[in-house]
Amino acid sequence: DSTGKGLLDFRSHVDASCRYSEEFTNIYYDCMDKKRRTLTRLYLDKATLVWNGNAVSGQAALGEFFESLPSSEFSVQTLDCQPVHELATQGQTTLLVVTAGQVKFDGHKQRYFNQNFLLTAQASPTSDQPVWKIASDCFRFQDWSS
Amino acid sequence: MPGDNISLGSKLLPGMLFFLCLKPRIPYGKKYNKKWLLTALQNKCSVPFKPVHGHKAQFYLEDAFTAHALVRASRQITDSEGYKVLVLMNPCPPPSILNTELKPQDTAWLKQCMAKRFDSSQRTLDLNQLRSDPDLVSQNVCPILSRKIFMDAVVKIIEENIPELVHLNLSNNKLYQLDSLADLITSAPHLKALNLSHNQLKTEKVLDRLKGLKLVDLWLEHNPLCDQFKDQPSYISAVRERFPQLVKLDGYDLPLPIVFDVVATSTIPPCKGSYFGSEEIMFLILHFLQQYFSVYDSGDRQPLLNAYHDGATFSLSQPSSQSLSRCLLREYHKDSRNLKHLKDPSTRFRLLKHTRLNVVALLNKLPKTQHDIASFNIDVNTHTSMLLSFTVSGVFKEVEGAFQDGVRAFSRVFIAVPAGNSGLCIVNDQLFVRIATMEEICSAFATPAPTPSSSLVPALSTPKQEMLSTFSLKSGMNLEWSQKCLQDNNWDFNIAAQIFTQLKVTNLECIFRL
Numbered sequence: 123d124s125t126g127k128g129l130l131d132f133r134s135h136v137d138a139s140c141r142y143s144e145e146f147t148n149i150y151y152d153c154m155d156k157k158r159r160t161l162t163r164l165y166l167d168k169a170t171l172v173w174n175g176n177a178v179s180g181q182a183a184l185g186e187f188f189e190s191l192p193s194s195e196f197s198v199q200t201l202d203c204q205p206v207h208e209l210a211t212q213g214q215t216t217l218l219v220v221t222a223g224q225v226k227f228d229g230h231k232q233r234y235f236n237q238n239f240l241l242t243a244q245a246s247p248t249s250d251q252p253v254w255k256i257a258s259d260c261f262r263f264q265d266w267s268s
Numbered sequence: 269m270p271g272d273n274i275s276l277g278s279k280l281l282p283g284m285l286f287f288l289c290l291k292p293r294i295p296y297g298k299k300y301n302k303k304w305l306l307t308a309l310q311n312k313c314s315v316p317f318k319p320v321h322g323h324k325a326q327f328y329l330e331d332a333f334t335a336h337a338l339v340r341a342s343r344q345i346t347d348s349e350g351y352k353v354l355v356l357m358n359p360c361p362p363p364s365i366l367n368t369e370l371k372p373q374d375t376a377w378l379k380q381c382m383a384k385r386f387d388s389s390q391r392t393l394d395l396n397q398l399r400s401d402p403d404l405v406s407q408n409v410c411p412i413l414s415r416k417i418f419m420d421a422v423v424k425i426i427e428e429n430i431p432e433l434v435h436l437n438l439s440n441n442k443l444y445q446l447d448s449l450a451d452l453i454t455s456a457p458h459l460k461a462l463n464l465s466h467n468q469l470k471t472e473k474v475l476d477r478l479k480g481l482k483l484v485d486l487w488l489e490h491n492p493l494c495d496q497f498k499d500q501p502s503y504i505s506a507v508r509e510r511f512p513q514l515v516k517l518d519g520y521d522l523p524l525p526i527v528f529d530v531v532a533t534s535t536i537p538p539c540k541g542s543y544f545g546s547e548e549i550m551f552l553i554l555h556f557l558q559q560y561f562s563v564y565d566s567g568d569r570q571p572l573l574n575a576y577h578d579g580a581t582f583s584l585s586q587p588s589s590q591s592l593s594r595c596l597l598r599e600y601h602k603d604s605r606n607l608k609h610l611k612d613p614s615t616r617f618r619l620l621k622h623t624r625l626n627v628v629a630l631l632n633k634l635p636k637t638q639h640d641i642a643s644f645n646i647d648v649n650t651h652t653s654m655l656l657s658f659t660v661s662g663v664f665k666e667v668e669g670a671f672q673d674g675v676r677a678f679s680r681v682f683i684a685v686p687a688g689n690s691g692l693c694i695v696n697d698q699l700f701v702r703i704a705t706m707e708e709i710c711s712a713f714a715t716p717a718p719t720p721s722s723s724l725v726p727a728l729s730t731p732k733q734e735m736l737s738t739f740s741l742k743s744g745m746n747l748e749w750s751q752k753c754l755q756d757n758n759w760d761f762n763i764a765a766q767i768f769t770q771l772k773v774t775n776l777e778c779i780f781r782l
Contacts, residue, residue, distance in 0.1 A: 133617055140616050144607060172647045174539035175647065176538075176540060191536060191537075192534050200588065202607060203607065204698060206695070207580070207696060210684075218696050220585070222702075228534060230534075236679040240649065265707065267539070
């Protein structure tokens with residue numbers, strides 16, 4: 123779609139995506155570090171997490187998994203995002219958010235990590251505004267094999 | 269009468285202030301002229317006294333005996349208005365104004381004495397009855413540890429010289445408070461055993477000052493506070509309240525405390541390799557990547573146009589903080605899109621490549637590469653009937669230019685949709701590039717890639733070679749990728765057999781063709 127209107131829509135879509143991804147990463151990592159018990163609320167019911175090759179799926183398993191991780195201190199140094207093509211999402215607004223940085227888990231040395239999320243906009247039962255939820259989360263230490 | 273509890277124990281030594289200072293307090297005393305009052309008191313007091321600091325009608329005396337004499341002078345003086353002057357006494361610690369530092373030579377003697385009393389093999393310091401130490405007595409140093417000035421000096425010496433202290437014996441030092449010892453909590457973090465027996469600690473509250481010391485062994489017997497408990501269990505309980513890890517009290521083993529499991533877990537789950545979710549997906553992706561990277565590394569990336577959807581997007585990012593990174597990755601730098609540092613919306617938009625023409629145009633500008641297939645790790649993020657998203661990470665090397673043979677590491681997210689017969693069609697592609705670590709560099713390109721001409725790789729054993737060629741034929745993947753697949757599955761023949769069966773069933777001829 124290369125009409126003027128189409129491009130404008132795309133431009134504003136990209137602008138909004140950038141803002142959403144910034145807001146999301148602030149909330150996510152703050153939650154991860156300081157309010158770990160509430161982290162699963164950011165995930166869809168049937169979301170999947172692949173954490174250093176370990177697959178975790180569904181709210182219950184995600185809750186247990188995050189509970190089992192030691193406390194963390196994340197430092198996000200790189201952030202990028204792209205709106206996901208509607209062809210792949212059947213019209214459901216989705217965002218690809220990619221982060222990289224360092225994390226220190228309590229009792230372990232600081233490590234570099236790469237992470238990416240697929241965020242999808244869901245209608246909220248309690249408000250007019252749609253809510254972003256994590257549909258998938260992929261996390262890996264850069265030195266995972268050592 | 270308040271203040272009557274005066275201890276008349278200690279000897280007064282020349283130049284020393286008695287530790288227990290007494291404070292005569294004249295009620296309504298402010299209206300008296302100081303000189304008149306002192307003269308009047310002196311006249312009535314049987315013992316000469318010298319007030320040490322004080323204001324108007326409140327001053328300090330050095331010893332109990334004199335204080336007693338002054339109290340007897342109470343009501344024996346009549347002031348100008350006909351009221352009797354009352355003299356009241358209160359024991360009190362020396363006013364801080366009198367606490368000058370110990371003389372340097374005294375500190376030196378004290379330090380020397382402490383050194384003698386320190387056993388470095390056991391990390392024990394024995395200051396039992398310190399004031400009787402012959403060395404100190406001979407030097408006229410009288411370390412009255414119940415005085416703040418001395419205890420502070422001792423604690424300071426510990427902090428500066430023996431912070432590794434584990435056992436400390438302060439018995440028989442007439443201690444009545446532990447304020448100065450509180451500093452030990454930070455200056456002697458390894459202190460585990462403390463002997464405060466045979467002192468003057470009056471109530472359990474004095475122990476509050478030492479809360480924070482991780483004591484395991486404590487002696488408190490022969491302190492007045494011990495008599496305040498109605499039974500042994502209450503005594504133990506009160507002490508344990510301050511020192512929950514205590515195991516020995518007054519030489520007796522205590523029953524082990526029951527703790528709460530609030531210590532956070534310290535283990536993280538073990539890290540595993542590629543996660544595909546299913547074998548069909550694994551093959552789909554491996555086929556795709558084989559084709560994709562053979563073009564990507566070929567020197568001309570133009571054919572990749574067929575790999576991307578018309579409305580595809582691509583962006584790349586790199587760690588921007590380290591200067592070495594910026595230098596070695598400078599070919600990527602001007603197209604790098606890091607929203608953490610890049611705030612201008614127009615630039616943010618410009619750096620997101622949109623439409624396959626723009627995507628491939630940028631890909632063609634990026635440095636030529638050779639990827640180390642064996643290093644690839646693939647995680648399937650999610651897949652639905654419409655979408656397959658996976659993350660590929662691994663290493664590659666630059667094959668020309670200023671940094672030829674430089675090894676780089678990458679993490680790349682692909683989002684693809686099924687595309688007719690072909691397999692996969694990319695709609696989103698995000699690339700993160702960084703310089704490789706030493707470990708990555710050392711293990712990079714370690715496995716020689718088999719080429720079609722040298723179909724039998726010398727390094728592999730015969731059974732493996734056979735497995736490799738059969739696998740390659742059946743799967744349609746070239747030798748290099750077949751080797752990677754088998755390697756990732758530990759050359760397990762059973763797995764390989766399963767895969768062959770799968771291949772038959774799912775007809776993976778829908779190989780993505782470029």
